[in-house]
Structures are given as structure tokens and as C-alpha cells.
Amino acid sequence: MSEKYSIRDVFAPKLFQTLKNYSGAQFGQDALAGVIVGIVAIPLAIAFGISSGVGPTEGLVTAIIAGLLISLFGGSKVQIGGPTGAFIVIIYGIIQEFGLAGLMIATVMAGILLIIMGFAKLGSVIKFVPYPVIVGFTAGIALTIFSTQMNDFFGLGLKDVPANFIDKWVFYAQHFSVNWWALGIGVFSLLICIFMPKITKRVPGSLAAIILATLAVWLLKSYAPESWGVASLQTISDLYALPHGIPAPHVPSLDLAEGETMLSLIRKLFPAAFTIAMLGAIESLLSAMVADGVIGDKHNSNTELIAQGIANVVVPFFGGIPATGAIARTMTNINNGGRTPVAGVVHAIVLLLVLLFLGQLVGLIPMACLAAVLIMVAYSMSGWKTIVGLFKHRNRDFWVLVITFLLTVIFDLTVAIEVGILLALVLFLMRTNEQIHIRTLHNEIDPNEDTDIQSNLEHLTIPEGVEVYEIDGPYFFGIANKFDDIMTHVPSEKYPIRIIRMRKVPFVDSTAMHNLSMLIQRSHKEGITIILSGVNDHVHKQLLIGGIEQQMDPHNICANIHFALRRAQDLMEMREKEIKN
Numbered sequence: 001m002s003e004k005y006s007i008r009d010v011f012a013p014k015l016f017q018t019l020k021n022y023s024g025a026q027f028g029q030d031a032l033a034g035v036i037v038g039i040v041a042i043p044l045a046i047a048f049g050i051s052s053g054v055g056p057t058e059g060l061v062t063a064i065i066a067g068l069l070i071s072l073f074g075g076s077k078v079q080i081g082g083p084t085g086a087f088i089v090i091i092y093g094i095i096q097e098f099g100l101a102g103l104m105i106a107t108v109m110a111g112i113l114l115i116i117m118g119f120a121k122l123g124s125v126i127k128f129v130p131y132p133v134i135v136g137f138t139a140g141i142a143l144t145i146f147s148t149q150m151n152d153f154f155g156l157g158l159k160d161v162p163a164n165f166i167d168k169w170v171f172y173a174q175h176f177s178v179n180w181w182a183l184g185i186g187v188f189s190l191l192i193c194i195f196m197p198k199i200t201k202r203v204p205g206s207l208a209a210i211i212l213a214t215l216a217v218w219l220l221k222s223y224a225p226e227s228w229g230v231a232s233l234q235t236i237s238d239l240y241a242l243p244h245g246i247p248a249p250h251v252p253s254l255d256l257a258e259g260e261t262m263l264s265l266i267r268k269l270f271p272a273a274f275t276i277a278m279l280g281a282i283e284s285l286l287s288a289m290v291a292d293g294v295i296g297d298k299h300n301s302n303t304e305l306i307a308q309g310i311a312n313v314v315v316p317f318f319g320g321i322p323a324t325g326a327i328a329r330t331m332t333n334i335n336n337g338g339r340t341p342v343a344g345v346v347h348a349i350v351l352l353l354v355l356l357f358l359g360q361l362v363g364l365i366p367m368a369c370l371a372a373v374l375i376m377v378a379y380s381m382s383g384w385k386t387i388v389g390l391f392k393h394r395n396r397d398f399w400v401l402v403i404t405f406l407l408t409v410i411f412d413l414t415v416a417i418e419v420g421i422l423l424a425l426v427l428f429l430m431r432t433n434e435q436i437h438i439r440t441l442h443n444e445i446d447p448n449e450d451t452d453i454q455s456n457l458e459h460l461t462i463p464e465g466v467e468v469y470e471i472d473g474p475y476f477f478g479i480a481n482k483f484d485d486i487m488t489h490v491p492s493e494k495y496p497i498r499i500i501r502m503r504k505v506p507f508v509d510s511t512a513m514h515n516l517s518m519l520i521q522r523s524h525k526e527g528i529t530i531i532l533s534g535v536n537d538h539v540h541k542q543l544l545i546g547g548i549e550q551q552m553d554p555h556n557i558c559a560n561i562h563f564a565l566r567r568a569q570d571l572m573e574m575r576e577k578e579i580k581n
Contacts (some may be wrong), residue, residue: 123301129421247418308323441469
């Protein structure tokens with residue numbers, strides 16, 4: 001019987017559940033956590049916005065609107081949403097090829113896909129994306145993010161840097177000219193990010209780096225002699241319009257190429273939209289699962305996907321970029337006492353206040369400092385310890401990771417995710433086939449080890465002319481073809497009666513059903529009788545639906561090996577009598 005579909009099971013925001021028994025004390029904890037997370041999110045939102053190819057305002061707007069919507073409608077009590085490093089590569093590529101209008105369309109499409117996935121109850125399925133695939137493309141993203149920061153970290157001042165990884169580094173090599181002020185500020189910021197957690201964990205390293213580096217650059221630009229060349233040190237205000245508030249909803253102008261239609265553009269953008277949706281789903285659900293383990297709660301994965309979808313449908317109309325649940329900010333929320341979505345709402349309000357009243361200060365942040373912050377983000381994302389651990393074994397999982405990593409870096413995330421999941425699926429099928437055994441039994445069976453029922457009988461004798469095949473595991477398309485090959489190569493005159501033991505078969509698929517049907521038909525033509533033994537109720541029902549039972553004598557489908565051997569003995573005796581007569 002199929003499970004009854006209920007909208008409440010699919011879409012049940014945690015905010016409304018937690019507010020039922022909400023207290024003032026909990027609000028105090030949530031408010032404090034929200035303020036701290038909001039402060040932590042400031043440099044990250046700005047850095048992700050700029051590195052994605054948009055600007056600081058767009059990064060902050062995404063963190064505000066997406067963060068608010070994900071907290072209002074999400075399926076996790078503590079999830080903090082906003083822009084993340086995982087999207088930088090894909091966003092940058094879309095903008096270069098299709099412009100801001102293309103990014104908006106792709107993000108809205110991704111949001112719609114996420115909503116559909118949520119209502120289709122695919123939240124639990126996303127969790128089964130293989131870990132080596134996740135580590136592979138995350139490490140690939142980390143390396144790509146690192147490579148995008150070289151321009152600002154070294155102060156190269158290059159424009160129109162290629163999006164492709166290899167072309168980017170060739171371009172760097174051809175135009176490498178270090179701005180020592182930028183490099184100095186970058187190294188200074190990087191050292192603060194590295195060592196601040198060792199001094200205190202109350203102040204995030206990225207925030208401390210931005211405050212101190214911005215102050216240092218302001219002092220240098222204000223008081224250092226012109227001969228020092230400090231003016232060449234670029235800040236956000238030198239490259240981008242300063243944030244001054246939430247932009248009004250708008251749709252960017254769309255310049256279609258000659259002969260191109262909106263439908264054809266949507267088709268071109270669909271792979272990118274699918275990648276954004278998959279990345280958003282994987283990252284948000286991973287974040288929610290990690291959070292569950294810390295706070296002892298259980299998130300609603302389908303609700304979370306719908307919330308992510310709503311955020312990504314709305315944000316682009318305000319100039320924002322794709323958003324998802326952010327593991328680092330979510331953990332910051334938890335560690336500072338946040339236990340309900342109210343903390344996420346407060347975090348969005350803090351960012352809004354920054355956008356409204358501190359926009360001029362944001363413009364003073366040096367680009368080299370933001371590059372250092374993102375280099376640390378890339379390092380945190382890289383998962384190098386996991387890669388080293390898998391390298392020691394160098395098994396199939398490691399090579400899936402390597403291939404996914406290389407595809408992410410050399411090609412793009414869309415190819416990496418698709419091929420990575422395909423590779424993992426193939427390896428899973430190979431492992432499954434290796435674990436499924438087909439035994440061929442002759443002469444006798446030990447009932448105390450191999451029987452379908454509890455028994456202390458003596459060894460069961462297999463009659464002459466009877467061969468027993470036992471399938472140990474799921475009878476699906478991989479093993480079905482293997483079993484078919486085994487049965488085909490056995491002479492019909494040597495074993496005219498064949499018992500297929502299925503006591504350890506939990507299910508059969510359509511390929512196995514087809515192969516079994518063909519085997520029964522071929523065996524009938526060759527004068528071979530097939531007996532099925534130990535078929536469970538579920539498999540029996542599948543055989544009935546698939547028409548297998550109609551092809552056989554009902555007496556040849558036996559409950560256990562005892563009845564199957566007795567039936568085989570009777571058939572052999574009948575066969576011998578027919579031969580004599």
C-alpha cells in the first residue's frame with residue numbers, strides 16, 4: 001500500500017512549530033546568536049558577492065533576503081542561509097556567458113527545481129549522493145576559488161580574467177606583476193585569519209582581519225606620503241558601487257542573440273540551473289544533518305528544499321545570487337546558543353542594518369583582505385585530510401574523488417556532478433555484484449546450515465539429474481545476466497530438473513523478471529523443468545504481477561528446499577517412468 005501524500009509532511013516550517021512554546025529566555029539566546037552570526041556573515045557575504053562577479057550589495061542582499069526566507073520557511077531549527085563559496089564558480093561562468101539576466105533566469109529555474117524536489121519528497125534521496133563525489137567537487141570548488149583570488153591577493157589589477165582554470169593561470173603567468181602593498185595586506189589578513197582562532201574563538205578571524213586590515217589601509221591612505229604608492233591599493237569603493245539599501249525588485253534587460261528565443265535560452269541555462277539546484281540541495285541538507293547531530297534534533301529535508309527553492313526564486317529579483325544553507329554560519333549559530341529559526345531572522349536584520357547604515361565603511365575594505373578571507377574559505381572547503389585518508393587506501397572511492405575533482409577544476413561543476421554520480425553508481429553496482437553469490441549445489445545440502453526452515457534433519461540428498469542454484473542477494477539486472485549465462489552453459493541432458501533457491505532474494509527487478517521468463521520458456525523447449533524454492537511473499541507477488549507464475553506449474557513454486565527436493569524427486573521418477581514406457 002502506497003504512503004498517503006500529505007502537504008503537512010512535506011512542508012512544515014520549523015519556525016511555526018518552535019513558536020508554540022517559545023520563551024523570553026530562548027529569545028535572548030537566539031538574539032545573541034543571531035547578532036554574532038550576522039557579524040560573521042558580513043565579510044563572507046561581501047566576499048562571495050564580489051568573487052561571483054556581481055558586487056558587495058548583491059552579496060549582502062542575498063544574505064538578508066535568502067537568510068530571512070530560509071529561516072521563516074526552512075525545515076531546520078538552526079539553519080543559516082545565504083551565499084556560499086560553492087556557487088562562486090558556477091555564478092562567475094554564467095555571468096561571463098549569459099550576463100546578469102542569464103544568472104537571474106538560471107537562479108529562478110534552480111529555485112523552481114528545488115521546490116519541485118521538495119514536494120516530490122526527494123529530500124531523503126539527495127542524502128545518498130556518495131561522499132567521495134561530494135568531497136571531490138567540494139575540493140575542486142576550493143581550488144577554483146583559490147585560483148580566482150590571485151588577482152586581488154597579489155594586486156595584479158587584471159580585467160577580463162578567463163573563467164577556465166587552466167586559461168586563468170596562463171593569463172596570470174603572462175601578466176604577473178605584484179603590487180607589494182596588496183600582497184602585504186593580503187598576507188597580513190591571512191595571518192590574522194589563521195592565528196585569531198588560536199587566540200580567541202569569540203571573534204571570527206575573517207571579521208578581525210577585515211577590521212584591522214581596513215583600519216590599516218585607511219591610515220596608510222590618509223597619512224602615508226604619495227611617494228609610497230599606497231593609492232594603488234584597491235578597496236571595494238574603487239571597483240564597486242557602495243551598498244546603500246535593498247534594491248527595488250527589477251528584471252535585468254535581456255539581450256537575446258539574433259534568432260534566439262527565450263525558450264532556447266532556458267534550454268541552454270538548464271544545465272547550470274540543475275547544478276545550482278543540486279549544489280544547493282546537497283549543501284543545505286548536509287548542513288542540516290550536521291546541525292541535527294549537534295542539537296539532537298531532526299530536520300525535515302523536504303521542507304528545507306522548498307525553503308531553499310523559495311529563497312532562490314525571490315532573491316534574483318532584488319539582484320541577489322544563488323543561496324543555500326551555510327555549514328560554517330549554522331555551526332556559529334549553534335555554538336552561540338541559537339536553537340530556533342528566530343536566530344536566523346535576527347541574523348538577517350543585523351545584515352540589513354549594515355546595508356542601510358554602514359555602506360560607506362564597507363567601501364573601505366581592501367580587496368586583498370577579501371581575497372585572504374576567501375583563501376581561508378577555500379582551505380576550509382578543501383577537505384584535504386579526507387583526501388589524504390582516502391589516498392592511503394587508493395581504492396575505488398579515491399579514484400571517484402580524483403575524477404570528480406579533476407572534472408570540476410578542468411571542466412565545470414555540471415559535468416563533475418553528473419559524471420561523479422554516474423561513476424559512483426557504477427561502482428556501487430560492481431560492489432553489489434561482487435557481494436551477490438550464485439552457488440551451484442550437487443549431491444547433498446546440510447539443512448542445519450542451508451535450509452529455509454529450522455530443522456535438525458540429516459543432510460538432504462539432491463536426486464541424480466537435479467541441480468540446485470542458490471542466489472544470495474537481490475536478483476536485479478546485474479546478477480540476472482550473470483545467472484542467465486551460468487544456466488545457459490549447463491547441458492540440458494545432464495540436469496533436466498533445476499531448482500533455483502531464492503530464499504535470500506529480497507526483491508527482483510524487471511530485467512531479472514524478463515530473464516527468468518526467457519529461461520523458463522527456453523527450458524520448456526529443451527525439456528528442462530524449473531523449480532523455484534524459498535520465494536518470499538514480496539517476490540512471489542512480483543512474480544505473479546510479472547506473469548512468471550502463469551508460465552509454470554504452481555506445484556513448481558515451493559515454500560522451501562524440502563518441498564522443492566521432494567517435488568524434484570517426484571518429477572525425476574515420473575520422467576524415468578515415461579522413458580521406460
